[in-house]
Amino acid sequence: MSNSDLRQRSLAAVWHPCTQMKQHAGDQAVAMIPIASGKGVWLYDFDGHRYLDGISSWWVNLFGHCNPRINAALREQLDQLEHVILAGCTHRPVVELSERLSALAGGKLGHCFYASDGASATEIALKMSFHYWRNRGRQDKQEFLCLSGSYHGETVGALAVTDVALFKDAYAPLIRAASTVATPDARLASDGETAVDVARRAAAALENHLEQHHHRVAALIVEPLVQCASGMAMYDPEYLRLARQLCDRYEVHLICDEIAVGCGRTGTFFAHQQAAIRPDFLCLSKGISGGYLPLSIVLTSDQVYGAFYDDRISRGFLHSHSYTGNALACRAALATLDIFADDRVIDANRLLAEQLARGLSPLADHPRVRHLRQRGMIAAFDVLNDDPGFSERFCRNALAREILLRPIGNTVYFMPPYVLSHDECEFLVAGAIAALEATLVA
Numbered sequence: 001m002s003n004s005d006l007r008q009r010s011l012a013a014v015w016h017p018c019t020q021m022k023q024h025a026g027d028q029a030v031a032m033i034p035i036a037s038g039k040g041v042w043l044y045d046f047d048g049h050r051y052l053d054g055i056s057s058w059w060v061n062l063f064g065h066c067n068p069r070i071n072a073a074l075r076e077q078l079d080q081l082e083h084v085i086l087a088g089c090t091h092r093p094v095v096e097l098s099e100r101l102s103a104l105a106g107g108k109l110g111h112c113f114y115a116s117d118g119a120s121a122t123e124i125a126l127k128m129s130f131h132y133w134r135n136r137g138r139q140d141k142q143e144f145l146c147l148s149g150s151y152h153g154e155t156v157g158a159l160a161v162t163d164v165a166l167f168k169d170a171y172a173p174l175i176r177a178a179s180t181v182a183t184p185d186a187r188l189a190s191d192g193e194t195a196v197d198v199a200r201r202a203a204a205a206l207e208n209h210l211e212q213h214h215h216r217v218a219a220l221i222v223e224p225l226v227q228c229a230s231g232m233a234m235y236d237p238e239y240l241r242l243a244r245q246l247c248d249r250y251e252v253h254l255i256c257d258e259i260a261v262g263c264g265r266t267g268t269f270f271a272h273q274q275a276a277i278r279p280d281f282l283c284l285s286k287g288i289s290g291g292y293l294p295l296s297i298v299l300t301s302d303q304v305y306g307a308f309y310d311d312r313i314s315r316g317f318l319h320s321h322s323y324t325g326n327a328l329a330c331r332a333a334l335a336t337l338d339i340f341a342d343d344r345v346i347d348a349n350r351l352l353a354e355q356l357a358r359g360l361s362p363l364a365d366h367p368r369v370r371h372l373r374q375r376g377m378i379a380a381f382d383v384l385n386d387d388p389g390f391s392e393r394f395c396r397n398a399l400a401r402e403i404l405l406r407p408i409g410n411t412v413y414f415m416p417p418y419v420l421s422h423d424e425c426e427f428l429v430a431g432a433i434a435a436l437e438a439t440l441v442a
């Protein structure tokens, strides 16, 4: 098997996600990379090239490819139970995972509902919130609020609370639109304003909206601390504190979508913990299975759970997916949580994040770089340029330096696996800076 052979067959038979397939045709195309194997932070193609996975394979891989500890746990699980229906049956991995996640969330989100992907977790949280109010006799609460620039997935229901025109506009007639309120994105600070000022300004806009419409609003959904998919927009935890207070005052649920920012990505196990708040719903996916298997979880409180607990079946939450609570995926998640505990990963990441920051710091003075920013294991900067092909050209230049990075528009970002070594971190930063220069001169 060679790269070009598999590439040709893939382009003929596979409809790739989030891709205009025609961009893969012609000489100027970004070549599709056929991956033969992976080990640690490295991916290997069929022609013997390697690439450092600087984006954790779409933000899912935490502890490297083919991690020996996760592999061993999965092998063991394979010989015990691969999957069983989770309606009417249960199994050890799903029980243990639920208990451990609830403990990690401070013991107040003690009910875990399972699905297979992030968008489904979003939809479950939205449906549960809506149904909660209905069961409580508040049929008027039917609307959802999201932040401008939000991304919560791309199924028709999740697109309602996703504010990215490129993903949404074509489907507008299908979507029951939510209301959008101001983002606390710290880049919006005007001269003399701090990130906290921007957060307070955005919270004031939220207050204004809720003051007028709270009786119709079921929930506010936010991505805590970093709005990832719309370009790593980072904001101060003050916004989450104020939003929590407003949601309490106006009887509105707070949904924290930690599909991307959870699992230690921002420096704490859950991002919302940096604001010392508790959401009513917590959505997890991506990194929770270590990047191995599709798994998502919605955690919620006794209060929400209690509104569904009834003699009438119709008041229950009658939602399901065939692979709900898949045993292999849950076992991969348990092995992932074991690594967090055994290796004290949150502490170790602090040093790794500092190293990443030191490496990128020269870019703060680069004439074409703006808003160099970082929150834990996410770093990003914006590049001044008006080439609509910047992202693809940067990607090609990075691949030529053995690095896999995919800028979002003009925002270059880093979301590496947590097993990046000192040398690999330097390799990643040096390669990215060289790729940036090569992209800007061309």
Ligand SMILES: *Cc1c(COP(=O)(O)O)cnc(C)c1O
Binding pocket: 117, 118, 119, 120, 122, 151, 152, 153, 154, 223, 228, 229, 257, 258, 259, 260, 261, 285, 286
């Ligand atoms: C990726 C992502 C989703 C959607 O998850 P999928 O598994 O891709 O459906 C939802 N919310 C956030 C914040 C995400 O980053």
